[in-house]
Amino acid sequence: MKPIIIVKRVIFAAALIPAAALGYYTYQGDLTANPIEFITHFTGDWAIRFLVITLAITPLRRISGWNPIIQLRRMLGLFAFFYATLHFLTWFVLDWFFDFRQMAEDIAMRPFITLGMATFVMLLALAVTSTQGSIRRLGRRWTQLHRLIYVATATGLFHFWLARKTVVQQFEVVLIAAVLLLGFRVWWTLRTRLHRRPSVAH
């Protein structure tokens, strides 16, 4: 078996651990005195983490030169979408129990919720266009569309920031990781351009 296949399977299993842990807590009745809030935070935390982990794949590929690693990107992105979907459904079903009027008001009036909803819609668009067929059909536009992950990370982080009333470590860790990973891309692009330029000048 190719190494990447093994890595992929291991990471797939590992990425299910949070969902399994949540199931276990539920089974144990260990969801704090406010289970809905706990599930909301738990799923939201993991959605943003997987989003940032997804952003790490391209830098890892560039640094390591191990190209097959790119095969992990879609899977991790879909895990981000998976946890974001659980997060959204928690809000939709458990928190507001289909109270459409109140949810619509929140989306329209409260930037905190607007940003969360916008992030989810972007991830939804990325998830449905993540198939081989979409990649083929959309061609160049697929690459452009999937740059939305940068916007979704920014809106997701802003939503996360608004969820807390003060700076907490969990937020800082995710923010720093995202800044480093996006910074790497900027640095890499600049470096590539600078390297090209002298050859043009000759």
Add this chain to the structure above:
Amino acid sequence: MLIRRAPDLRYSDITSKSLYLRRREFLREAAGAAIGAAAAVAMSPLAATVAAQERQGTGHGSKLANVKKSPLSTTGEKISTWDEITSYNNFYEFGPYKEDPKENAWRLKPRPWTITVEGYAEKKGTFGFDEFIHPYALEERIYRMRCVEAWSMVIPWVGIPLKDIIATCKPTSQAKYVEFVTAFNPAQMPGQTTRMLPWPYVEGLRMDEANNPLAILAVGLYEETLPNQDGAPIRLVVPWKYGFKGVKSIAKIRFVDYQPKNTWQVMTPNEYGFFANVNPNVDHPRWSQASERRIGEFFRRKTLPFNGYADQVASLYAGMDPKKLY
């Protein structure tokens, strides 16, 4: 079995012990589970010691004698359980998550404890806790507690009417407000080593609010001494206001002529004001205040003006713009 993981280098600014206690946070961060299992084996003796201390600090206190029932108690509502009240609350001195107070409050030593009375009052000075509360009869006050985060409980406090304590302190006519300050002791309150909030925590009441019969300083819960995580040994309870007004582990009471700058107002002035009266018609910028989730219930319930205590307190705010009373 609990799987514990050694602290990550990323978290160099908090003590490894406190991180160790954060079982749930660890599980949320369980990305490196395999490494964690190995570390847990190596560190398990330490974890066991810490867990023992943890239990000690969060269990039941001693029984309080001669607690009178009060006609001011809320009736006809299901009272939240001991576990709910002692395992889920905000007390940033012990961390930003609502499981943190229970896990970390064992560090607090509520005895010996002193309370300092300062400012425009005749009877000023520093008093030992027992000396301070000795003159008063303890009353049980069952009150709704509405957090600004839109959850609520019903809590059987044991306390002393604040107006009786104020009468003893004999404030002068210059005293317009009462300011309460939480103890500052970062060794016992690890949250105070961070910059989450400006410390120590400050809250305040206008003098007429403080003299309202509903306002109490609580020293107990379910006829037992107040658990550390709920603000031992003494805390403010003002049931018509959002929970953050209920300043915990009080070390100073000041009679002042200015409106105190309460901590959350300083921190986020567009979200939290001085009065913080429960008001379903004034939304928080991030969520509606029209409804709340009672802990233990699935469906939300409507939030009542002044948390259902309008008959007793609405007159305090006659003529004031209710929009300013958040």
